[in-house]
Amino acid sequence: MKKTSTRLADGRELIYYDTHDSPGRDAVDRRPLDTVATSSEIRHDPLLDEWIAVTAHRQARTYHPPPDECPLCPSRNGRLTEIPAEDYEVAVFENRFPSLAGPPGPATAEDAGGLFLRAPGAGRCEVVCFTSDHDASFADLDEDRAALVLAAWTDRTAELSALPGVRQVFCFENRGREIGVTLGHPHGQIYAYPFVTPRTERMLRSVAAHQKRTGGNLFDDIVAAERADGRRVVLDAEHWIAFVPHAAHWPYEVHLYPRRRVPDLTALDDAARAEFPAVYLELLRRFDRIFGPDEPPTPYIAGWHQAPTGPEDGKDWAGRADFALHLELFTIRRTSGKLKYLAGSESGMGVFVNDVPPEAAAERLREVASK
Structure with a gap:
């Protein structure tokens, strides 16, 4: 580069x-x-x-x-x-x-x-x-x-x-x-x-509580549980796994994790970097095929969730080593020609109501895989 x-x-x-x-x-x-x-x-x-x-x-x-x-x-x-x-x-x-x-x-x-x-x-x-x-x-x-x-x-x-x-x-x-x-x-x-950010703060609190209760890492345990269940796994590659989360907020939502837990993009190894382009492009292309060839391109948000940086004194952030880099990809389109709006429950109280069962979303994303 x-x-x-x-x-x-x-x-x-x-x-x-x-x-x-x-x-x-x-x-x-x-x-x-x-x-x-x-x-x-x-x-x-x-x-x-x-x-x-x-x-x-x-x-x-x-x-x-x-x-x-x-x-x-x-x-x-x-x-x-x-x-x-x-x-x-x-x-x-x-x-x-x-x-x-x-x-x-x-x-x-x-x-x-x-x-x-x-x-x-x-x-x-x-x-x-x-x-x-x-x-x-x-x-x-x-x-x-x-x-x-x-x-x-x-x-x-x-x-x-x-x-x-x-x-x-x-x-x-x-x-x-x-x-x-x-x-x-x-x-x-x-x-x-x-x-x-508030979302990361909540994740870190959940990770700390899970570790105190079980001794394990919450991110690792979620990935392992999704792989073992299998129903919501969309793509399982050598160095990456993508799945629809068990409690997905959005109609079609995929979380992409490297198999080796790292806190941020800088810590990815060469093997994960080499495999990422094919995996990510396949996910995006599947998103564009969810609703059929006559539907316009699928609107989406894709974002990398990374661990907080260390404070200015250079010391490691308390939860950084336990955080897992992952990408979250989702669309607000719930079916052909219809959008998922954040209405009273979602915007007013933060309680999401999802019209698409996560297992059905995962099945659809497997159906539209590239041949």
């Missing part, structure tokens, strides 16, 4: 990832851009003990531009975009409208009782462009390009984890208008959070 770092006209970092030397990586961004100004802050919810990002500047972000005005396409024929080169393999750049940006700062209280805490919305948000082809999707990539994306995710995880104040790195992709995507070009994002 060849990595080339440069700067955009407003000072944001742009990084090209290539499998070989490619021309144009020294292309200059000639757009007359002002320096990015953010107003991000995080506020603490004392009832739920979680942080919320408040980002008024994101109201002005780009929203469903026509294809010929896509900011993620290469700069060609006199049209200037976020990527100055005329072509690229994988490109990563700082988001122009980040939810989190800048160095960490102390939390301050607005009230005498210390209930209303706020802090700078520190961290970093990046955009990952998987291909220069505007009309493609991740599932259209070949295995070499998917491997390059994995290398980029891994490199960004390592670099962002080392930033002051960053506590967790989340690499993810939102695909489809139904999900809320505002740019049609195939891309994902990376968030470097200044706190451990």
Whole structure:
């Protein structure tokens, strides 16, 4: 992998990832851009003990531009975009409208009782462009390009984890208008959070309680139990296993684990890295076949769940060694032409109601395997 770092006209970092030397990586961004100004802050919810990002500047972000005005396409024929080169393999750049940006700062209280805490919305948000082809999707990539994306995710995880104040790195992709995507070009994002996310906090508490009760690792025991049961296993490869979880929240939801437990992408071994592209591309292609050939591409969210980083003093995070890297892939489409909306029970109380039995979802995902 060849990595080339440069700067955009407003000072944001742009990084090209290539499998070989490619021309144009020294292309200059000639757009007359002002320096990015953010107003991000995080506020603490004392009832739920979680942080919320408040980002008024994101109201002005780009929203469903026509294809010929896509900011993620290469700069060609006199049209200037976020990527100055005329072509690229994988490109990563700082988001122009980040939810989190800048160095960490102390939390301050607005009230005498210390209930209303706020802090700078520190961290970093990046955009990952998987291909220069505007009309493609991740599932259209070949295995070499998917491997390059994995290398980029891994490199960004390592670099962002080392930033002051960053506590967790989340690499993810939102695909489809139904999900809320505002740019049609195939891309994902990376968030470097200044706190451990609520979902990960809950996982770590469950892992600690299970270890205290049984002496075992909850992630390992779940994977072993799903493999032993077999009904919900979708794909079982030499170094990876994918299954629909026993209590899936979403109509079609798959969790992908490496067989050897590791805390994050940087710890994957060479064998798992080599096998990942074929496994992941097969899962994405099956998702696009769930509802039949006449249905539009399946909207989905895919995200890597990684262990929290260590605190700034360099000591290991207490639950890091027990965490298991895994990818969660799910769609909000529950059947042909119908979406799963988060209504009263889900949005109001956090209690999901799933219309598709996980065993039926797994069976369907096995039926649409590539021949």
